[in-house]
Amino acid sequence: MNLYLRLLWALLRSSRLDSIEPGDWIERQLRVLPNDLDINGHMNNGRYLTIVDLMLVEYFVRSGFAKVMLQAGWRPMSGGAFITYRKGLKPWQRYRIRFTLAGADQAWNYMHFEFLREDGVLCAAGYMKGAAVSRDGLVPNQSSYAKLGRVFEPGDLPASVTHWLAAEAGVVQACNTPA
Secondary structure: OHHHHHHHHHHHHHHHOOOOOOOOOEEEEEEOOHHHEOOOOOEOHHHHHHHHHHHHHHHHHHHOHHHHHHHHOOEEEEEEEEEEEOOOOOOOOEEEEEEEEEEEOOOOEEEEEEEEEOOOOEEEEEEEEEEEEEOOEEOOHHHHHHHOOOOOOOOOOOHHHHHHHHHHHHHHHHHOOOO
16 A cells, blocks of 8 residues: 555655756755565565556656657656665665656666665665657657657667676577576
């Protein structure tokens, strides 16, 4: 139930905040709640990605992309994530999450995120990739950006994303290779 409340809060809150441009950073101050904890007494590793999903909702609403997706009948789709954990977040501890669009290719958008303690110490960081999907499959970024009134200009992806994509291709290939 708590996650639905957080989702509702993210939607309501974002609709009242200033609009943003692709590539702008957004930040949110949060606190580790008791239902965020694992048996080790710190924030559960899966909860980090749930918080990332909530930040993505805010990014979509504030950039206008949520409205475009609703009007076009598209759905958001996550294509994967990678995250590294450096320090644990304890019960009731305050933290900041920073979130931005780091790059895009023909269909995927790569979002960078950082979880920081109040003293600025990095607790976790990573990337997630997402796309809009229609009944016909992935929506090309050229189309989705055009609906936002923007021209899509693919640039170089960050080196960490390029390495992630290479590793991802290796994982998929290993899964498709008979043992």
